Amino acid sequence: MPVRKASAYSKRKPVVYTRKSKITQKSYIKMIPPQKVVKFNMGDYKGYEQGKYKYILSLVVMENVQVRDLALEAMRQSLLKDLADGLATNFFMRCNVYPHNILRNNRIFSGGSKGERVQTGMQKSFGSPEGRAATVKKGKSIFSIYFNGDENIPKVREFFRKVKPKMPGHTVVNLEVLKK
Numbered sequence: 080m081p082v083r084k085a086s087a088y089s090k091r092k093p094v095v096y097t098r099k100s101k102i103t104q105k106s107y108i109k110m111i112p113p114q115k116v117v118k119f120n121m122g123d124y125k126g127y128e129q130g131k132y133k134y135i136l137s138l139v140v141m142e143n144v145q146v147r148d149l150a151l152e153a154m155r156q157s158l159l160k161d162l163a164d165g166l167a168t169n170f171f172m173r174c175n176v177y178p179h180n181i182l183r184n185n186r187i188f189s190g191g192s193k194g195e196r197v198q199t200g201m202q203k204s205f206g207s208p209e210g211r212a213a214t215v216k217k218g219k220s221i222f223s224i225y226f227n228g229d230e231n232i233p234k235v236r237e238f239f240r241k242v243k244p245k246m247p248g249h250t251v252v253n254l255e256v257l258k259k
Contacts, residue, residue: 082149082210083184086247108181112208115148119174121159122225127171133227135255136235137175137220144248145212146221148178154242158222161238171225178211220253221246 100106126132155174162170183206187198215221224235232254239252 083182107205108208110208111181112210114178114211115152116155116174116178117152118155119177120171121155121173122162122171123168124171126169127225130257131227132171132225133257134232135223135225135257136232136239137223137253137255138239138242138246139218139220139251139253140215140246141217141249141251143217144215144246145180146176146178146215146247147182148211148213150245150247151176151178151213151221154222154245157242157245158224158238161241162224162235165234165238166226166231169227173223173225175220175223176213176215178213180212180214181208182210182212183207184209221250225257 151174155172158172162172185206222239224238226235236252243250
């Protein structure tokens with residue numbers, strides 16, 4: 080089953096009734112698609128808790144968007160592979176957003192009279208759950224990387240430059256210095 084293009088969802092406001100309710104009678108969504116993002120914290124977590132990192136580079140969104148969990152996982156894998164090769168184990172990476180919204184698709188058969196007896200059209204157009212997406216507000220960071228060393232700043236910026244095309248909307252890389 081092919082997945083709809085991200086542009087069908089990315090620039091829109093999130094649709095109402097897209098979360099599963101604890102009360103079964105009030106729940107519009109009956110089935111939640113599985114989570115595609117495997118990990119949200121990667122690298123040296125103990126070093127992060129102890130505060131041993133000097134720099135934070137973050138990928139910040141400059142407009143309100145919805146990011147599919149497939150795109151988040153693709154960015155996470157690419158960043159983690161590059162960081163493991165470039166910085167070894169001297170980093171901590173965090174995914175700052177969680178895909179709560181459930182994306183729906185009302186499938187319609189195209190062509191002559193293929194689905195006249197099957198389809199309901201706009202009569203019962205709620206749609207079946209197809210995937211998940213994270214709603215990200217303007218100015219919020221999606222991924223943050225904590226690391227040390229002035230020489231590593233251009234490397235990490237390059238890693239973010241490689242994953243920017245996987246994101247909907249306009250993004251910026253911000254540098255923050257934690258301690259001197």
